[in-house]
Amino acid sequence: MSMDHPDILPVTPEPVYCSNRSGRHSKVAGGPHSSSFASFDSWSTNVSRIRQSAAQYWPLDISRKIADNFESCHWAVPHSNPVPLVISLSDPVVASVELIDTGERFVDPGDTGDLVLVDRTRSVVSNPSRHFLKVRVGVAERLMFAAQRLSIQGLRLLVKEGYRPLSLQRSYFDRRLSALRMQYPSASDALLIELTSRYAAPPEVAAHPTGAAVDLTLATQEGVELNMGSVLNATDEESSGACYTACQLISRQAQANRQLLATAMIAAGFVNYPSEWWHWSYGDRYWAVISDEPCAIYGPVEEERL
Ligand SMILES: [Zn+2]
Numbered sequence: 001m002s003m004d005h006p007d008i009l010p011v012t013p014e015p016v017y018c019s020n021r022s023g024r025h026s027k028v029a030g031g032p033h034s035s036s037f038a039s040f041d042s043w044s045t046n047v048s049r050i051r052q053s054a055a056q057y058w059p060l061d062i063s064r065k066i067a068d069n070f071e072s073c074h075w076a077v078p079h080s081n082p083v084p085l086v087i088s089l090s091d092p093v094v095a096s097v098e099l100i101d102t103g104e105r106f107v108d109p110g111d112t113g114d115l116v117l118v119d120r121t122r123s124v125v126s127n128p129s130r131h132f133l134k135v136r137v138g139v140a141e142r143l144m145f146a147a148q149r150l151s152i153q154g155l156r157l158l159v160k161e162g163y164r165p166l167s168l169q170r171s172y173f174d175r176r177l178s179a180l181r182m183q184y185p186s187a188s189d190a191l192l193i194e195l196t197s198r199y200a201a202p203p204e205v206a207a208h209p210t211g212a213a214v215d216l217t218l219a220t221q222e223g224v225e226l227n228m229g230s231v232l233n234a235t236d237e238e239s240s241g242a243c244y245t246a247c248q249l250i251s252r253q254a255q256a257n258r259q260l261l262a263t264a265m266i267a268a269g270f271v272n273y274p275s276e277w278w279h280w281s282y283g284d285r286y287w288a289v290i291s292d293e294p295c296a297i298y299g300p301v302e303e304e305r306l
Contacts (some may be wrong), residue, residue: 025121090197097285098295106134115147117158125161132304135162136211140197146268158219164208165303198275212284229254232278245277
């Protein structure tokens with residue numbers, strides 16, 4: 001299959017900004033203009049590069065507007081009066097979002113037809129739940145929307161992980177926090193939590209336990225995974241910053257593949273967490289903040305209730 005997509009290259013090196021309709025995005029939490037890393041020399045080489053590449057973010061504020069006009073989705077839309085869109089999951093604004101759960105049931109996206117592939121081998125996930133691929137119905141529908149458009153380009157979505165029990169999410173977060181605390185013993189709790197949140201969501205705002213989030217990649221029609229620039233679920237250190245969705249240090253081919261994924265997912269209404277190219281969500285608190293929605297529509301659900 002040809003992987004040449006001249007119509008979407010090159011990825012612009014210009015920063016991408018989103019509008020600030022509610023004013024909630026004015027707080028920059030650990031973003032490219034933050035001095036959070038200033039005292040950590042060991043981070044400096046990677047972080048200075050990561051900061052530059054992470055300064056480019058998706059045009060997330062247009063996600064719903066383009067749902068009916070897929071072709072108008074552009075990679076980068078510099079906005080007048082720009083405000084950098086860098087909201088960490090640890091930002092209190094995320095936890096403050098109201099939740100009005102729709103009560104939608106969970107489904108396995110692999111059971112919704114041939115459009116969406118699922119990886120049942122747990123090749124890159126350590127989630128032992130038998131529901132580990134499940135998402136809310138509304139999320140599954142949007143995955144099909146994205147997959148339908150990708151199929152025109154001969155591509156498929158490949159879902160690696162969906163639902164994650166809250167207890168597991170808590171252990172991921174605590175483990176990552178402990179590791180960073182050992183690595184940076186003089187760092188403040190606030191900074192350590194912010195760094196932890198770049199890779200493992202705080203349990204109180206995590207999207208996976210709500211059925212709102214999917215970790216996924218692109219594959220050919222035959223199910224062969226595309227080069228996305230880093231291993232799915234790789235940390236900052238493991239990927240030298242290539243886990244950041246807008247990282248410019250990966251190959252042009254991998255950038256183009258990420259662009260294809262982002263275009264389809266944004267058109268379907270998902271938002272991405274900028275430090276994980278594979279993580280997309282719809283309906284959780286982070287989605288509500290980024291999409292300027294009045295409330296989250298999916299809250300955490302205990303595994304026994306699935
Ligand atoms: Zn995820």
